[in-house]
Amino acid sequence: MLSILIPTYNYNVYPLAKELAKQALSAGINFELICIDDGSKSVLNKKNSKINNIENCVFKELENNIGRSSIRNLLAKESKYNDLLFVDAGNFPESENFINNYIKIKNYDVISGGMFPLKRSPKKPYKLRWLYTKLRERKNLCSSNFLIKKEVMLKFPFDHTIKEYGYEDVLFFNQLIENNISILKIKNPVIHNADDDAESFVEKTEMAITNLMVLLNHKKLKKTVSSLSIKFYFLKKAGLTKPVAYMFNFLKPLLRKNFNSTYPSIFLFDFYRLGYMCLINQKK
Incomplete structure (x- = not known):
């Protein structure tokens, strides 16, 4: 029994939801898929609303933005099964056995499948984001693709005070490690679409570093x-x-x-x- 949870903001997430639901149906498991847009009020949500037509799938729009941490906590609270699979918008499973690769593993509280870049690099100005994922980001635990037990997630949620982009996942996984929660890293990646141009990615990076300084100064990290x-x-x-x-x-x-x-x-x-x-x- 699996809850597939997709936080999104101003993104066409329908192809991702369709693929994950298809794999879950093929696996023959009881599942639900919940996708919530974090108050973007985007025109893309017209496409995302088609998720409601997929078996066992629901798409919702929040009236107001609650932030990257709170949206994940909300998805966990609204789920009905004990195994929670988080996949971020902007990513897509590399393998047709993505769901099966997760559900066949037992006795771990958290399983991280990782994130890879596109095999071929995009052209400028999108190459910087692709390069960072390839050489830096893929090595780390990240919240873009992981399975977690619901009781663990509810006990150790994301820090809701972090509203903007950056380091909320580092704080989350550090909290799990410090509390002796078992984390298994496997090769079951999602592919990142590298859709941030250089200027957008630099702005996000500056925001993330500002978050990091706050967390360090408050001794949370x-x-x-x-x-x-x-x-x-x-x-x-x-x-x-x-x-x-x-x-x-x-x-x-x-x-x-x-x-x-x-x-x-x-x-x-x-x-x-x-x-x-x-x-x-x-x-x-």
Whole structure:
């Protein structure tokens, strides 16, 4: 018995819901699929409403946006089965056995299937997002694709105070690990559509780093939570955050130009993230 849960915002999620329902029906299991749009009021929801015509599937629209964490908590509360499969909009199962690969595994509280980029890189200005998923994001636990027991999710929900993009999944999985919840990583990925252009992705990244600083300052995350935070606190201890922030401000136009190019550099993007973290540290 499986609850398939899809949080979405301003995205045509009908093809994803159709594929997941098809696989669940083929697996011969009792299932439900719930998709909730987080108050986007998008015209795309006309397409998403077709989800209601698929067997055992429901699409709902929230009147107001409640945020990336709260929407996942709401989906968990509205589910009726004990196994919850979260798949984010903007992703698609790599395998036709995606559902089967999850349900055949027993005795784990959480199973993470991972996220891969498209096999072929998109053209500029979409390549930066694709490159980041390929070289950085795919290695981490992420909330785009994971199975969790409902009682675990309700006991250790996403932090509802995080409304914007970024690090809500890091905090969530860290909380599970700190409470000795068993997490199994398997190769059962979703493919990310890489639909963020460079400017949109940089804006999201800046938002995520702002979230990270808040979580670190409130001691909700440890200083060693990521390679980015480790580097930042090394610079801070050495008294180098101010010159790095100055260098970041000076180079920012050139960096943004590179990110929008045919050959964006992931190493320059790593510096951008670190430089931006140093910059907002100076402003606080």
